[in-house]
Amino acid sequence: IHAGHPADHAADRALADVVADHAIPQALPAALLEGLAWDSEGRRYATLSALCAYAARVAASVGATMTLIMGVRDADVLARACDLGVAMQLTNIARDVGEDARAGRLYLPLDWLDEAGIDPDAFLAEPVATDALRDVVARLLAAADVLYARSEAGIGGLPLACRPAIRAARLIYAEIGTEIVRNGFDSVTRRARVGAGRKLQLLARAALPLGGGTERDAPSLPETAYLIEAVPTRTPLARPWWDIPGQAVRVLEMIEALREREATGREPA
Numbered sequence: 001i002h003a004g005h006p007a008d009h010a011a012d013r014a015l016a017d018v019v020a021d022h023a024i025p026q027a028l029p030a031a032l033l034e035g036l037a038w039d040s041e042g043r044r045y046a047t048l049s050a051l052c053a054y055a056a057r058v059a060a061s062v063g064a065t066m067t068l069i070m071g072v073r074d075a076d077v078l079a080r081a082c083d084l085g086v087a088m089q090l091t092n093i094a095r096d097v098g099e100d101a102r103a104g105r106l107y108l109p110l111d112w113l114d115e116a117g118i119d120p121d122a123f124l125a126e127p128v129a130t131d132a133l134r135d136v137v138a139r140l141l142a143a144a145d146v147l148y149a150r151s152e153a154g155i156g157g158l159p160l161a162c163r164p165a166i167r168a169a170r171l172i173y174a175e176i177g178t179e180i181v182r183n184g185f186d187s188v189t190r191r192a193r194v195g196a197g198r199k200l201q202l203l204a205r206a207a208l209p210l211g212g213g214t215e216r217d218a219p220s221l222p223e224t225a226y227l228i229e230a231v232p233t234r235t236p237l238a239r240p241w242w243d244i245p246g247q248a249v250r251v252l253e254m255i256e257a258l259r260e261r262e263a264t265g266r267e268p269a
Helices: 010-022 027-041 048-069 075-095 097-102 110-115 120-125 131-155 160-182 196-206 225-229 244-264
Strands: none
Touching: 010 048, 027 048, 027 225, 048 075, 048 225, 075 097, 075 131, 075 160, 075 225, 110 120, 110 131, 131 160, 160 196
């Protein structure tokens, strides 16, 4: 795909177009694939830093890619997008402790479990929401909250039309953490959910003018720095997302290419 020779499959061709149009570096999708490989290996994470390295791959890479597609290449905004991705992944892990354990997976930092006197294998064999485990979940949510607060500053660097959706995602995911707190940090017997009414409230809040967020130029997480450094600073010559006439021409070009392929039975030149 990055060499300009995607497989003859609709998804590959579409991704090749997106990669070319938005100058998405190979490091971003490669990071996501590496994170999925770590999942397939059943990898465990010794420290919070190691866990953030995993989150950088499966979540921050997605946030960085979305930012490029929105037409923003500023390193500070990318760093905040990566913060948001990592925060959301930490929230996922905090919410799914019991579900993951019953599937034989464990993402909580092993050094935290050791400090809490929790044997990882014994916990997987019999997941129980002990006070010690609740403390570990609380620590993970606290780490996520720091990153949620930092991410807010980057939303203001996105195109105006994109900000409400990204802020809504940030608010709703952070609210999952609030629900975990309400559940007494029990993520083994209960799964935190944000109700429809509360989601509507947060969606309305997301549409309001941004406030706060003073850490836009804060250093990136060490674990996500390589993703940001991989992004070329040049602006691609692709049509921006708001160029509706240009996008319409692009769609027509694609339709003509498909028709030519169907007529000739081969890829168009």
